[in-house]
Amino acid sequence: MRVEDLKRVQIECAKKVVQEDDFGKIETVGGMDLTFEKIDENPTRAWASLVVIELKTLRPIYNLVVEDEVSFPYIPTFLAFREMPLLLKLYEKAAVKPDVYFIDGQGVAHPRGCGIASHFGVETGEVSVGVAKTKLFGHYREPGSRRGSFTYLRHRDRIIGAVVRTKDNTQPVFVSVGHRISLKTAIDLVLKTSKFRIPEPTRLAHNLLQKVRRESLF
């Protein structure tokens, strides 16, 4: 498949993204993450995990890990084509579906308006939020150093996301709308689920994978 075709898919995906709250209550939040056996090899073995927490207590109520081979390379702005297959496999096997999904990466804060979080939301029809550790696209002013402060990520005076401080004196995270949720609610949800820098759903999903990867080693 050519790069032009992939761009086409993202442009079509962007048209389907819903950037307003479109759900009932949010009582559970899920975090998805991936880890690779060898980042410098292609294809390579990879694992994906889903951890669902209860919003009220921030305690995990469900875990799941799936494994598969990934062959598509990592190319900036085309992350979804590398990780989506495994995320969908994880989604299909999940016995517990959270009310919203936190995905590692950008949502609409993407050159063509459809980062992996939006791609996942649009393809599954689920509510999703993009939570990234670094920026991919847009400009911003550094937010205040205290937990809770944030600034907006912009692209030509258009707000595409937010740079949120989830912990005092720590690097912020980049939050953007995935699908069926407003940026305001997404920011609020990320802050409500953060005890440390990374929101609990994502942090726990990541920790679970490190453990699985370590054990699948020797």
Place this chain on the structure above:
DNA sequence: GCGACAG
């Protein structure tokens, strides 16, 4: 042409 560039 140059710099930027999720995981």
Place this chain on the structure above:
DNA sequence: ATCTTGTCGC
């Protein structure tokens, strides 16, 4: 993303 010990700060 992954390779990796100690070390500095709250």
